[in-house]
Amino acid sequence: MSVQTLVDVYLANFPCVAIIGIRQCGKTTLVKTLPEVWKQYDLERRADYEVITRDPDTFFRLNPRQVGLDEVQLAPEVFPALRVAIDEHRAEKGRFVITGSSSPELVRSVSESLAGRVGIIELAPFSWEEVTLTSGSDSVMRRILDRKMRPAELIED
Secondary structure, three states: OOOHHHHHHHHHHEEEEEEEEOOOOHHHHHHHOOOOOEEEEEEHHEEEEHHHHHHHHHHHHOOOOOHHHHHHHHOOOHHHHHHHHHHHHOOOOOEEEEEEEOOHHHHHHHHHHOOEEEEEEEEEEOOHHOOOOOHHHHOOOHHHHHHOOHHHHHHHO
């Protein structure tokens, strides 16, 4: 099953999906594959950060569904407001996708604040099988080493 299919399955079963992984493993690229109706916010962008953190409760009241939050570890104060927003329409699935870098603090925050409300997908670095997926000049590893492909582009391939 592809990671994109897994996200779709989780969205059908949870109000929120958390995509967690190391830097440059494709989290942001994966979120950008969501349909265009999804509002995308990147907490590394100052304007997005300020809009969301100024009053998280109001943000989620105005944006109750189809919201992607990238780099959510930068604003842990949004988790209580996200929990409240989810609980207001608990039966509604597929409302939020959040991403964050792998860290024990983030996993703990997501697990504790959103217990039973979130499906967690951990994007792992490449396995040896993925690296050697094809042979010759078109191999995944050759394309990465020749800088013809970033690892995140595998999601699109």
